[in-house]
Amino acid sequence: ALGAPRCRPLPARPLSAAAPLRAPLRPPGTGGGAPWNGAAGAGGDEEKEEEEEEEEDEAALEELLAPSPLAPGPGAQRVAVVHPAVKWGPQKSPLTTAELQIAEAVALVDTLQNWTVLDKIIIPTKNPNKKFVFGKGNFQVLTEKIKKLPHVTAVFLNVERISSLTKKELEGAWGVPVFDRYTVVLHIFRCNARTKEAKLQVALAEIPLLRSNLKNEVSQRDQQRGGSRYIMGSGETFLETQNRVLKERELKIRNALEKLRRKRALLRTQRRKCEFPMVSVMGYTNCGKTTLIKALTGEAGLQPRDQLFATLDITAHAGYLPSHMPVIYVDTIGFLTDLPHNLVESFSATLEEVAYSDLIVHVRDITHPETILQKATVLSVLRNLNLPSHLLDSMVEVHNKVDLTERYKPTEENALAVSALHGHGLEELKQEIEKKILTATGKKILTVNINLEGPQLSWLYKEATVQEVEVMPEDGTARVKVIISSSAFGRYKNLFPNSEIFMS
Numbered sequence: 001a002l003g004a005p006r007c008r009p010l011p012a013r014p015l016s017a018a019a020p021l022r023a024p025l026r027p028p029g030t031g032g033g034a035p036w037n038g039a040a041g042a043g044g045d046e047e048k049e050e051e052e053e054e055e056e057d058e059a060a061l062e063e064l065l066a067p068s069p070l071a072p073g074p075g076a077q078r079v080a081v082v083h084p085a086v087k088w089g090p091q092k093s094p095l096t097t098a099e100l101q102i103a104e105a106v107a108l109v110d111t112l113q114n115w116t117v118l119d120k121i122i123i124p125t126k127n128p129n130k131k132f133v134f135g136k137g138n139f140q141v142l143t144e145k146i147k148k149l150p151h152v153t154a155v156f157l158n159v160e161r162i163s164s165l166t167k168k169e170l171e172g173a174w175g176v177p178v179f180d181r182y183t184v185v186l187h188i189f190r191c192n193a194r195t196k197e198a199k200l201q202v203a204l205a206e207i208p209l210l211r212s213n214l215k216n217e218v219s220q221r222d223q224q225r226g227g228s229r230y231i232m233g234s235g236e237t238f239l240e241t242q243n244r245v246l247k248e249r250e251l252k253i254r255n256a257l258e259k260l261r262r263k264r265a266l267l268r269t270q271r272r273k274c275e276f277p278m279v280s281v282m283g284y285t286n287c288g289k290t291t292l293i294k295a296l297t298g299e300a301g302l303q304p305r306d307q308l309f310a311t312l313d314i315t316a317h318a319g320y321l322p323s324h325m326p327v328i329y330v331d332t333i334g335f336l337t338d339l340p341h342n343l344v345e346s347f348s349a350t351l352e353e354v355a356y357s358d359l360i361v362h363v364r365d366i367t368h369p370e371t372i373l374q375k376a377t378v379l380s381v382l383r384n385l386n387l388p389s390h391l392l393d394s395m396v397e398v399h400n401k402v403d404l405t406e407r408y409k410p411t412e413e414n415a416l417a418v419s420a421l422h423g424h425g426l427e428e429l430k431q432e433i434e435k436k437i438l439t440a441t442g443k444k445i446l447t448v449n450i451n452l453e454g455p456q457l458s459w460l461y462k463e464a465t466v467q468e469v470e471v472m473p474e475d476g477t478a479r480v481k482v483i484i485s486s487s488a489f490g491r492y493k494n495l496f497p498n499s500e501i502f503m504s
C-alpha cells in the first residue's frame with residue numbers, strides 16, 4: 001500500500017500567485033482516487049477581507065496596466081531586419097557569426113503575430129554601439145536597400161539599444177519606425193504577459209524608454225518655442241513635471257510588484273513547511289523547458305510553443321521521483337544573449353525564486369547551432385543572480401531534443417541526453433534528480449521494521465514522509481519506507497534504539 005504523503009500540496013496557484021496551478025496532483029499508481037486539490041480555504045472573515053483588499057489592488061493595477069503608448073499597433077508589420085556586423089576588433093563576438101545572430105533576430109520577429117520579415121541585411125560596422133551605427137558609405141547603401149523594399153513598415157536594427165537621437169535620425173532617413181532589440185523583446189514580453197506580475201514587469205521595463213522619449217520631446221519643444229520652458233505658475237519645467245509623473249509611476253509599479261512578491265513569499269513559506277523539494281528548470285529560450293516539465297509531471301495543460309519567450313511567468317508543477325517522492329518543478333523565463341539589462345532587471349525578480357530551490361536543471365537544445373553560446377549565456381546569467389554556490393555546483397545539465405540527431409552522446413560529463421518531446425531518457429533524469437535532491441536536502445530513503453502496536457508508525461507519519469507500509473499480519477509488524485531528514489533520523493534512532501533499519 002502507498003502511504004499518503006503527510007503534507008497537503010501547494011495551494012492551487014503558481015508562484016506568481018495569479019494564474020491557476022494546473023497540476024493534476026495525484027500520487028502515481030493510485031488510479032482514480034480523489035485529486036489533491038490544494039489547501040482548504042482558511043474560511044470566514046479573513047477571506048472576505050482579503051477579497052476586499054484584492055479588489056482595491058485591482059483598481060490601482062488597472063491604471064498601471066492601461067495600454068502602453070509605446071506598443072506598436074496590433075496591425076501587420078513588414079520588417080527589414082538589419083544586423084550591424086563587427087568584422088574585427090575587440091567588439092567582435094568570439095562565439096557567434098553574423099548569420100546566426102541575424103537568424104535569431106528573424107526568429108524574434110517571427111515570434112510576433114502579424115509581423116513578417118521582408119529582408120535581412122547584414123552591414124559591416126566597426127562598433128555598433130557608437131552614436132551613428134554605420135559609416136557613411138554603408139549607410140547610403142543600406143538606405144537605398146530599405147527604400148526599395150515594397151511596403152516596408154519598420155526596421156529592426158539588431159543592437160541592444162539605440163539612443164533616441166539616433167533613432168530619430170534613422171527614422172528620418174528611412175521614413176519608418178526603427179526598433180532595437182530592447183523594443184522588440186519588450187513587445188514580445190508585452191504580447192506574452194498573461195499574469196499581473198508579468199504585465200507589471202513589462203510596464204516597469206517601459207519606464208527607461210518613456211524617459212528617453214521624454215528627453216527627446218523636450219528638446220523638440222524647446223527648439224520650437226524658443227525657450228519658454230516653465231509651465232505657467234508652477235515653477236516647474238515641463239521636463240521636471242513629466243519626470244516626476246514617471247517617477248511616481250515607477251514607484252507605484254514597484255510597490256505593486258512588491259505586494260505580489262510578498263504573497264509569493266508567503267506561498268514559499270507554506271511550501272517550505274510541507275518540505276516539498278523544489279527543482280528550478282532553466283535554460284535558453286525555446287530549449288524545451290516547458291516540454292520537459294510537461295513530460296516529467298504528465299501535466300496536460302502545459303503549453304510548449306515553438307516561440308521565443310512563450311513562458312514569462314514562473315509557475316510550479318508537481319511531479320514524482322522514482323521513490324514516489326513528490327517534487328515541485330518550477331518553469332522559468334528563458335534567457336537570450338544580449339537580453340537588454342533593464343529587461344533582465346525587471347524580470348530577475350521572478351528568478352529570485354530560484355535561490356530557494358533545492359536543485360537547478362539546466363536544459364539545453366543541443367541541436368541548436370549556437371548551443372555552446374547559449375550555454376555560456378545561461379551560465380553567466382545564473383552567476384549574476386547571486387545564487388548559493390551549492391546550487392551552481394550541483395546543477396544537472398540536460399541535453400534536450402536528441403531525437404533530432406542520430407545516436408547522440410553528450411561530451412560533457414554528468415550531462416544527460418533526453419528527448420522531452422518523445423520521452424527518452426526521462427527515467428535516468430528522474431533518478432539523477434532524486435539523487436541530487438536527497439543530497440541537497442540531507443534526506444535519506446530508508447525502510448524500517450516496526451511493531452504495529454508501538455508508537456513508531458504514528459511518529460514516522462508525523463516526522464517524516466511515509467512512502468509505503470507493508471504489513472506482516474503474521475507477527476503484527478510492518479515494513480515502512482520513509483523519506484526522512486538526517487535530524488529526524490537521529491531522533492528516531494534515539495527514541496527507538498531496537499528498531500531494525502534498512503538503508504536503501
Ligand SMILES: Nc1nc2c(ncn2[C@@H]2O[C@H](COP(=O)(O)OP(=O)(O)OP(=O)(O)O)[C@@H](O)[C@H]2O)c(=O)[nH]1
Pocket residue numbers: 283284285286287288289290291292303304305306307308309310311312333334335400401402403404418419420421422
Ligand atoms: N524535436 C524535439 N522538439 C522539442 C523537444 N523539446 C521541445 N521541443 C520543441 O521545442 C519548442 C519549444 O519548446 P518549449 O517547451 O516551449 O520551450 P521553452 O524552453 O519552454 O521555451 P520558452 O518558454 O519560450 O523559453 C516546441 O516547439 C517544442 O515542441 C524535443 O525533445 N524534441
Ligand SMILES: [Mg+2]
Pocket residue numbers: 289290291304310311331
Ligand atoms: Mg516555456
